[in-house]
Amino acid sequence: MELIADRITKQYKNKIAVDRMSFTLTKGVTGLLGANGAGKTTLMRLLCGVLAPDSGTVSCDGMSVGTEEYRDILGYLPQDFGFYPEFSGKDFLLYMSAVKGLTKKDAIQKTKELIELVGLGDSAGKKVRTYSGGMRQRLGIAQALLNDPQILIMDEPTAGLDPQERIRFRELISGLGKNKIVLLSTHIVSDLEHIADRLMIMKDGQLRWQGNRSAGGEDLEAFYISQIGEKR
Amino acid sequence: MDNDRIIKLLKEICSTPEPEEKKAFFQGLEDQGLISRRPVVINHGDFLLRQFFYVGKWIWLLSAVLLLCIMGICYGNTGNYPFALTPLLAVEILVETGRSSRWKMAELEYTARFSLRSVMLARIFLVGIVETAGLLVVIWVVRPWFSYSLIRVFLYMMVPYLAASLLGSVYERKNRSDNNWGSIIICFLSSGLFAAAPYYLSSLYEERFTVIWTVVFILLVFSLVVSMRRWICELEEAVWN
Amino acid sequence: MNLEEQYDRIYKYLYFRLHDQHTAEDLTQETFLRFIGSRTYQDENRQLQYLYTIARNLCSQYYRDKMIVFNIDEALDIPQLEESEQSLLERISLIDALQKLSLEEREMLLLRYVNDVPVPVISRLYHISRFAVYRRLKGILKKVKEEMEGENG
DSSP: OOEEEEEEEEEETTEEEEEEEEEEEOSEEEEEEEOTTSSHHHHHHHHTTSSOOSEEEEEETTEETTSHHHHHTEEEEOSSOOOOTTOBHHHHHHHHHHHTTBOHHHHHHHHHHHHHHTTOTTTTTSBGGGOOHHHHHHHHHHHHHTTOOSEEEEESTTTTOOHHHHHHHHHHHHHHTTTSEEEEEESOHHHHHTTOSEEEEEETTEEEEEEEGGGGOSOHHHHHHHHHHSOO | OOHHHHHHHHHHHTOOOOOTTHHHHHHHHHHTTSOOOOOOBOOHHHHHHHHHHHSOHHHHHHHHHHHHHHHHHHHHTOTTGGGGGTHHHHHHHHHHHTHHHHTTOHHHHHTSTTHHHHHHHHHHHHHHHHHHHHHHHHHHHHGGGSSSOHHHHHHHHHHHHHHHHHHHHHHHHHSOOSSSHHHHHHHHHHHHHHHHHHHHOGGGGSGGGHHHHHHHHHHHHHHHHHHHHHHHHHHHHHTTO | OOHHHHHHHHHHHHHHHHOOHHHHHHHHHHHHHHHHHTOOOOOHHHHHHHHHHHHHHHHHHHHTTOOOOOOHHHHHHSOOSSOOHHHHHHHHHHHHHHHTSOHHHHHHHIIIIISOOOHHHHHHHHTSOHHHHHHHHHHHHHHHHHHHHHHTO
């Protein structure tokens, strides 16, 4: 399974958010590194088929992104999301299950499983508005997994997580990465150190570097800085 | 011996022994990551039904109260004023449809299988259908209390309702805000307008203008459909900018 | 498309083409491996068409068009809801009638009425129009009916 981006470009008014990026994503965890404003979120939205590129194409195994079939195998965690005010954590997941098309039976089962998986067992019945930032993030991760997606795209998934939660998150992702295409974006290098198989480094809308994580060496931070330091 | 019987017999004689290796085969495929046992998916009908239960209870309550009020006022028979209340019904539709963007759920819903468009359409459809049905019932009930024909009562009730819906949806489209106060105010203004109309322009309610009301009605229906469609399209784009 | 459900149906189809449990299951698995290997996400009918095409090709490739055989002994073994002698006779009569049909006619019956293959898929498998499929099916059923009634005198 491959998610292929071919010279995609997206421009807003005067700013080019994504500038002729080309890459192929395969099974495993790919980390997308870049500063805030580098265009990561726009890129992810392009890959979700939700924003259409001004030029270039995105496709997955012959499927056009943006079709129902694609959304069926997609799990997405946006950087910023809300929730209907009256929802409890469980309600939220059940609602998302409905929109993702799960049967009621599957919805209940999946919700139960995922609540356990992300460690929200005690708070599932409480209203989401009472949740801490970290808890909401975990809820977001859970909803992305409801439809057993084969492609998982997460935008700054560790934002708001405390160190312990981050570790837990890394373990979770490592496990998932085996049979799925996982793309995580972050501006925190240490998030990716141990879980990314591949890396993409982005600056000012351009893909500055892509390759295996191992090529980045021991000190990923230094490697990152060296890559974005030079202009091509 | 009819065809159904033949087919039934055919199925019977074609029963085969259970394939023995099926489970192991599929488990193997799953282990190799060639397939994933994803949950079975619901159809659009079920989706609509499920969305029905997510529409806030207060919406139905408010609609019921409004419809009863309309009936009550008609009974009291104070001229053409009852018609002014129908725009308030439009508030529900507009508010409910805007829920996704208001609560920042739009991005999540967009990437789900049924997508934001289906969610919004479901809401418009559900609330719209129920309210319109309610309104039609009310029209039927109150008709005898007026000197007008059924068609005229229908037009006088529906036109303000559709007009408010149209204006509200256009407003929402142009001004994507976090709350729905804009369209609520529009509905109240429409109400006010139609309340004042019988007083200042009472001639409008005369028999001879029925044709004009009919034309306006038809135009409103078309415009409303177009406007709603545009609203959904633009909302889908708006989520990302 | 529910793969496990289709597995049962392809197995059934292959069983009646080849009349051997093991071979049928082997080829069923081979069919699915090839199908999954190059599956594109097209609409369900096209996927079904592809699936059956693979199965049919495998049949003719490996086992040179064995006829669809309906074995009388097996027909008697099948548990039936109505334990009547008449049912039994009807079945035997049906089997006899089916033997008089061509391979293609038997196959079409099997596909349409036993495997619930949609008409558009059948029409593409046989390269004939949907209208032609309906006509042929009607004709085949009529033939069968006449054969069965003819026997009873």
